[in-house]
Amino acid sequence: MSEAQHPSLVVDGLTTAFRVEGRWYDAIRDVSFSVAKNETLALVGESGCGKSITALSIMGLVPKANGRITAGRVLLDGRDLVPLDETEMEKIRGNAISMIFQEPMTSLNPVLPIGFQVAEALRYHTALAGEAARARALALLEHVKIPSAARRFDDYPHQFSGGMRQRVMIAIALACSPQIILADEPTTALDVTIQAQVLALLAELKSETGMAMIFITHNLGVVASIADRVAVMYAGDLIEIAPVEELFEHPMHPYTEALLSSIPRVDRDAGDLKPIAGQVPPITAMPSGCRYADRCPLRVPRCTKMPPLVALAVDPKHRVRCWVRAAEESANA
């Protein structure tokens, strides 16, 4: 399961910028990681730190009106997706890479029957058409455990609950057995009990198919149960990445430490990452050095002058982006 073995997807130096009032600002900057077949990488961080933009950049779905990828590569089996044009990306989306979105209530088209929306995912990537596509779509809906799927095939999204709609989204994403699935907070909008069901379904489907998954979440409790490795983002930077146990036991970046110490106890409500003082700066007002400097208890003068480089921790699978901690590591080594 090491990322070196079979990297299904390699993200390398990915930088995506948005134009705000005539100027371009990086929303994510120099993001690098990889995911292997069968592996789940959790992408965590506070709201606004660039998790969704990372996923959309991989999909080639950054809104064209004011956004673009300015640097970096997204390698799928060694092939760079960034320079591909729209027609070529259409062949990859929903086929080799799928995405599940956060908001099940608005992510399905309200004027098309759900069965049609599932079958449509097959139509453009497989030879299936007409009755065969319908039969396969129905099988998919049954697979994601939509009750009486046959009867509900021609129903519209507004006739389904949030949890059921998210199951439909999962069926759509799985339709062409993608190599990798990007799940952007797929359960955040759901009730707690429904969340657990949908997570269980995703885990089950993933172990059946052996696909890779990038699971974006706020919820560190979910991370512990679903992820193999964890990447932590802060203000558009990927600041730490490590196998899940390693990260929970030996967090290195001060932001990761703060996140972990803010996890609610089991006896309290499972919850969001919030209680660190201060907030993520907006992309239009990023500090020039380390973007966490304002909130960081370990800050040294160098931190505000230069953005920290990525450094390996003792374990080569553990990388961190911090002047102080990287220096400590190399001193220890």
Added chain:
Amino acid sequence: MLIYIVKRLLVAVPTLLAVLTVVFFFVRIAPGDPTFIILGDQASQQAIAAVHHELGLDRPMLVQYLDFMSTVLQGDLGNSLVTHRPIWNEVANVLPYTIELTLSALFIGVVLGLPLGIAAARHRNETLDYAARIFSLLGLSFPAFVSAIMLLLAFAIELHWFPVISEARTGDPLSRVSALVLPAVNLGLIMVAYVMRVARSSMLGVLGEDYIRTARSKGVPARVVIWRHALGNALIPVVTVVGLYLGVLIGNSVLTEIVFNRPGLGKLIVNSLNQRDYTMLEGLMVIYAFIIVIVNLLTDLTYGLVDPRVRQR
């Protein structure tokens, strides 16, 4: 869908009754006694009473009202005060011309306005979008009769492509069509402006929706995303505007019919106003009420076709 249609029909009936009631009282309350028009203002008390009796105006209001409603609902609009011919015959003579004009304008408006609006939305803030927006602004602010006169000057008087004096009434289908082109284009261009404007803005809204991103994330080709996923949703406000604008269109057709000298409801109205044909005006108001109710009904039914959430209500 069937239940939805039945429900809409059931709602249309009381609406129609209400509108007819308004027409009835509007005509009674409006100042001026029609008998003076018939008899002149020197008429004797006796003559006035006789005409009142003949028109049934001496009966109690409630009786008049019930009588009005029952005859109207039987399709009897009474006779013209001026020609003494049945109003329904006069209307039926010209109604096809108004309908063909309105429908051609509607057709032009939708067939040009919709794709233009969609293209403008897809190429937002590009040349095409600016051009389309300027055109729509012109179309919305230009009075219909001015553009009618300009069309006549250019295409009939200068270029002789179309007749100046309409021959709409001839039996020859070709000359009927050629008489229709300019007036239909005149009204149609305004319709294009309206449809383009809403199509553009509702398309822009829809293109930012999550489900469009979902469709793209499935690898659905851009063309299909636009025409199936986006348009299906963007049509809903367009239907509203087309429905509302059909009413305006009928109003605009009055001026257009006069400029192009076409037979039609518009000309009939103006003539009966000039001649103070009071029963004719009442009949025409009833006809308009019917038309508006039917247009609303069609609009509602179109909603049902476009939006599953509506038809399952």
